[in-house]
Amino acid sequence: MQTQVTLRDVARAAKVSVSTASRALAGGGLTSKSTEARLQRIATELGYRPNTLARGLKTRTTRLVGLVVHNLTNASFRVLAEVVQRRLRAEGYQALLCITADDPEQEAVTIETLTDQRVDGLIICPTGRNGALLAVLEANGTPVTCVVRRDETVELETVLAADPEGAFAGTRHLLELGHRRIGLIVGRQETTSGRERLSGYRRALEEAGIPFDASLVHAGRYEPETGLAGCRQLLDRDDRPSALFAANHESSLGVLRGLAERNIVVPDDISLLCYEDVPGFAWQRPAISVVDSGANAMAELAADRLLQRLRPGAAPPAATAREYRIGARLIQRQSCRPVAP
Amino acid sequence: MQTQVTLRDVARAAKVSVSTASRALAGGGLTSKSTEARLQRIATELGYRPNTLARGLKTRTTRLVGLVVHNLTNASFRVLAEVVQRRLRAEGYQALLCITADDPEQEAVTIETLTDQRVDGLIICPTGRNGALLAVLEANGTPVTCVVRRDETVELETVLAADPEGAFAGTRHLLELGHRRIGLIVGRQETTSGRERLSGYRRALEEAGIPFDASLVHAGRYEPETGLAGCRQLLDRDDRPSALFAANHESSLGVLRGLAERNIVVPDDISLLCYEDVPGFAWQRPAISVVDSGANAMAELAADRLLQRLRPGAAPPAATAREYRIGARLIQRQSCRPVAP
DNA sequence: CCTTGCTCCGCAAACGTTTGCGGAAGCAAG
DNA sequence: CTTGCTTCCGCAAACGTTTGCGGAGCAAGG
Numbered sequence: 001m002q003t004q005v006t007l008r009d010v011a012r013a014a015k016v017s018v019s020t021a022s023r024a025l026a027g028g029g030l031t032s033k034s035t036e037a038r039l040q041r042i043a044t045e046l047g048y049r050p051n052t053l054a055r056g057l058k059t060r061t062t063r064l065v066g067l068v069v070h071n072l073t074n075a076s077f078r079v080l081a082e083v084v085q086r087r088l089r090a091e092g093y094q095a096l097l098c099i100t101a102d103d104p105e106q107e108a109v110t111i112e113t114l115t116d117q118r119v120d121g122l123i124i125c126p127t128g129r130n131g132a133l134l135a136v137l138e139a140n141g142t143p144v145t146c147v148v149r150r151d152e153t154v155e156l157e158t159v160l161a162a163d164p165e166g167a168f169a170g171t172r173h174l175l176e177l178g179h180r181r182i183g184l185i186v187g188r189q190e191t192t193s194g195r196e197r198l199s200g201y202r203r204a205l206e207e208a209g210i211p212f213d214a215s216l217v218h219a220g221r222y223e224p225e226t227g228l229a230g231c232r233q234l235l236d237r238d239d240r241p242s243a244l245f246a247a248n249h250e251s252s253l254g255v256l257r258g259l260a261e262r263n264i265v266v267p268d269d270i271s272l273l274c275y276e277d278v279p280g281f282a283w284q285r286p287a288i289s290v291v292d293s294g295a296n297a298m299a300e301l302a303a304d305r306l307l308q309r310l311r312p313g314a315a316p317p318a319a320t321a322r323e324y325r326i327g328a329r330l331i332q333r334q335s336c337r338p339v340a341p
Numbered sequence: 342m343q344t345q346v347t348l349r350d351v352a353r354a355a356k357v358s359v360s361t362a363s364r365a366l367a368g369g370g371l372t373s374k375s376t377e378a379r380l381q382r383i384a385t386e387l388g389y390r391p392n393t394l395a396r397g398l399k400t401r402t403t404r405l406v407g408l409v410v411h412n413l414t415n416a417s418f419r420v421l422a423e424v425v426q427r428r429l430r431a432e433g434y435q436a437l438l439c440i441t442a443d444d445p446e447q448e449a450v451t452i453e454t455l456t457d458q459r460v461d462g463l464i465i466c467p468t469g470r471n472g473a474l475l476a477v478l479e480a481n482g483t484p485v486t487c488v489v490r491r492d493e494t495v496e497l498e499t500v501l502a503a504d505p506e507g508a509f510a511g512t513r514h515l516l517e518l519g520h521r522r523i524g525l526i527v528g529r530q531e532t533t534s535g536r537e538r539l540s541g542y543r544r545a546l547e548e549a550g551i552p553f554d555a556s557l558v559h560a561g562r563y564e565p566e567t568g569l570a571g572c573r574q575l576l577d578r579d580d581r582p583s584a585l586f587a588a589n590h591e592s593s594l595g596v597l598r599g600l601a602e603r604n605i606v607v608p609d610d611i612s613l614l615c616y617e618d619v620p621g622f623a624w625q626r627p628a629i630s631v632v633d634s635g636a637n638a639m640a641e642l643a644a645d646r647l648l649q650r651l652r653p654g655a656a657p658p659a660a661t662a663r664e665y666r667i668g669a670r671l672i673q674r675q676s677c678r679p680v681a682p
Numbered sequence: 683c684c685t686t687g688c689t690c691c692g693c694a695a696a697c698g699t700t701t702g703c704g705g706a707a708g709c710a711a712g
Numbered sequence: 713c714t715t716g717c718t719t720c721c722g723c724a725a726a727c728g729t730t731t732g733c734g735g736a737g738c739a740a741g742g
Contacts, residue, residue: 007728085440
């Protein structure tokens with residue numbers, strides 16, 4: 001347990017006052033060039049490392065930002081975590097990663113903890129039940145940007161996927177291939193993404209003049225079990241759909257299994273399109289066509305926006321917070337094929 | 342930007358000194374029961390939250406622990422991150438997640454940053470090139486536990502997978518099914534895990550009295566590309582192996598694709614066994630047999646060990662650090678089948 | 683020689699806690 | 713009434729920085 005070298009030590013070694021040492025190391029030209037250089041040298045010689053706690057206490061800024069997501073297994077969250085942490089680091093910030101399991105309770109204590117740590121900013125995928133806490137943070141001068149999901153109860157900067165367009169594009173793609181009965185496995189309708197993807201699907205149908213058939217959609221959690229259940233339900237119909245549109249990577253696992261169970265082969269017997277791109281989809285045979293929700297771009301933008309507001313010229317929290325949408329992109333691979341109408 | 346409520350404020354409101362307020366809220370019975378209760382009440386009424394920076398400055402402890410991994414896409418790291426963060430949180434610690442991309446350079450700055458943040462402890466999957474930095478940390482009283490990989494250059498508490506046994510068990514399983522030519526796709530031989538898995542494979546062969554054939558093993562990074570290359574190489578032989586043992590989840594993606602390319606079906610034409618269990622393997626058809634390296638248990642144990650050393654009764658850094666091994670487990674599913682010898 | 687202005691640096695006060703030390707009660711015993 | 717002990721609390725110092733303010737030194741201008 002040896003003792004850390006403090007600013008006093010380097011000041012003493014250089015025979016200057018602590019304040020001069022501080023200023024010299026800060027380097028804003030508040031000291032002469034010579035002492036600046038000398039102190040830099042002595043500091044590194046002694047292996048001086050500033051105490052971020054003391055500094056934070058004084059300057060009211062830790063270079064910490066909270067990053068809270070539901071889990072790390074979901075691909076979107078995974079890339080969110082990776083990208084955001086990388087971008088933050090490049091700007092000298094550290095990420096405090098927290099996982100809420102989509103549980104408002106845990107989210108609440110997480111937010112409290114992060115405020116206690118005096119984070120400079122927060123990137124969060126909100127459950128939507130703790131808007132008040134977030135609003136307080138923002139009001140106290142800590143920028144908050146929501147991502148992936150919106151918190152409907154409060155006005156905050158938010159970056160989202162273009163789910164309506166993505167689902168629309170995907171569905172239209174299938175329609176253009178001649179499919180008329182398209183099974184949709186989609187997220188819970190309590191979430192924005194669930195609702196928006198369904199609405200995109202409906203709009204595409206509508207534009208093609210095809211009546212909406214509610215029995216063709218199966219809503220549930222983003223889990224393999226949901227995919228399996230949906231797949232079974234849709235396959236047990238007399239007029240089996242000729243194409244399936246799966247909610248995300250995880251539910252697609254269930255769908256693929258459901259198809260395998262019945263020896264239905266993709267794309268010969270049925271077409272399969274998934275939301276959310278993951279490496280596995282590209283490597284798989286047949287490679288799965290997807291509409292990529294743009295997780296990467298979302299993460300980049302979220303980091304950008306927060307970083308922007310973290311910079312000195314802190315734009316005051318605009319009266320009405322901006323909302324950004326990341327375009328979705330259809331990636332055609334081998335899992336969809338045309339059928340005669 | 343409203344002002345935070347500080348300990349002074351609650352003290353003033355309660356008409357006691359700051360010290361009494363501090364002691365009352367700490368609750369160690371250093372104040373009378375009545376003032377303790379009164380201050381607790383007033384504190385929550387005012388919404389007082391202690392400033393962790395000030396506290397940390399004084400107590401030289403932050404309740405932060407660094408968690409550094411190579412990435413989040415690899416399943417082991419993903420569960421490591423999830424589990425560790427959950428366990429830490431349960432004990433009142435916060436995880437500082439850092440990603441090094443297996444780059445010693447980045448690892449070095451990461452470690453520096455974490456020491457600057459005065460983390461109380463560190464869980465790290467080391468690259469092996471920064472042992473000195475870690476040793477300094479440990480010597481300065483900050484417990485460090487390594488996980489997944491060992492840093493050979495320095496003595497630190499380490500929790501590892503039982504790779505030799507795992508590879509041995511997997512190989513023996515295939516041998517017991519009658520396989521004689523078993524292709525092995527394995528990690529780079531510069532890493533312990535790569536070497537250990539190969540040695541387990543060799544030992545199983547040896548015990549079965551089968552000569553080791555170096556041309557049956559393909560070493561490379563844990564990536565789909567490696568799996569694909571290895572698969573192709575092994576399949577292009579005249580005496581094609583009747584079973585494949587893949588290094589991990591990611592390389593298995595490549596292997597599966599290589600097999601699909603040649604219309605070789607698992608398990609009818611070839612048996613496939615993978616290292617490292619992920620949900621996808623169980624959902625896939627045929628479900629892939631694996632030897633589970635025990636990522637979950639590893640994470641739990643690593644968290645346990647660190648937490649243990651973080652407790653007040655700080656065991657002094659044992660002269661020679663302990664090394665823990667997590668048992669591997671063979672999970673039989675549908676991708677391996679017996680062959681006539 | 684005095685004033686003015688500029689450059690560089692030191693003094694000391696903060697930031698919000700925790701904690702050693704000592705003092706003020708209260709009470710019982712002598 | 714004094715003594716001694718216990719219980720509770722306040723004073724003030726400390727943790728390691730940053731920063732406003734002012735002072736010393738020096739050069740130039742009047």
